[in-house]
Amino acid sequence: MTQQSSLHPMLNVAIKAARAAGAIINRASMDLDILKINTKAPNDFVTEVDQAAENIIIETLLGAYPDHGILAEESGREHGNKTSEFVWIIDPLDGTTNFIHGLPMYCVSIALAHRGVIQQAVVYDPTRNDLFYATKGRGAFMNDRRLRVSKRTRMSDALIGTGFPFRRGDNFKRYMKMFEEVMVECAGLRRPGAAALDLCYVAAGYYDAFFETGLQPWDVAAGSLIITEAGGLVGNFTGESDYLHQREVVAGSPKIYGQLVTILAPYTRVIKAEEEVEAGTDTGNASGPAAALAAAAAEPKKRASVRIRKSNEA
Incomplete structure (x- = not known):
């Protein structure tokens, strides 16, 4: 049995959402020339891909947990239950500037906080198909490999x-x-x-x-x-x-x-x-x-x- 087959149900939903967003990002990366780019502020960009990825994440999460709250980079708190003790914290495309330039260093980030404490976490790198994930108290993994920080001391x-x-x-x-x-x-x-x-x-x-x-x-x-x-x-x-x-x-x-x-x-x-x-x-x-x-x-x-x-x- 793989590690991913025994995950917390909320983490499984987050992984599903992250992979769906990653599929949108990967498809868009094939044709960056037609990408529509807006500027939120100088050097701070948002694309239609950020927004499409965020929409599929929110749709997936609220489809499973309609009473949960949402805090998302592009839409803030306008979706979900604003008074819920459960809040999903979402960055649909972290590394937008890299993505716009075709530099393959970007990811999807999804976390679930309960009463302000992070309980579930997923970071998905769609270019390498690397899935980082953790449930509080149950360790951190990349794909099926247990993660440990380095042992260097100097x-x-x-x-x-x-x-x-x-x-x-x-x-x-x-x-x-x-x-x-x-x-x-x-x-x-x-x-x-x-x-x-x-x-x-x-x-x-x-x-x-x-x-x-x-x-x-x-x-x-x-x-x-x-x-x-x-x-x-x-x-x-x-x-x-x-x-x-x-x-x-x-x-x-x-x-x-x-x-x-x-x-x-x-x-x-x-x-x-x-x-x-x-x-x-x-x-x-x-x-x-x-x-x-x-x-x-x-x-x-x-x-x-x-x-x-x-x-x-x-």
């Missing part, structure tokens, strides 16, 4: 994934400082361009760790469970479990995760400062948002000690 040996900032208003200078600090400590940095797949690569041991800022819940929800079920840790830049909504994430094997958090912790405050600027709120002094921007542009403070949470807390 940063100098570590291969680390990241994502570059690309939206207008992102703090590129701050990211470059962060990038440089990590780069000189590790064996190499990679940026394929699909965060959900990057997180699965940590779970599979291809990377030893991953970090990125500016991510949304649908980018990290499924991958975060797959990592913790593979024995890894996930958190924000200070090692705490508020990563789904804080727009920053660090993930990795326990030893490398701890060392990476130590490097990145001084940069966590820049996210908060940028959000204060966006919201137009005061930071406690006369300058308000201007001061927040100044703080964001300043050099990071001396590294503080950080608390590393265990995987069952993440």
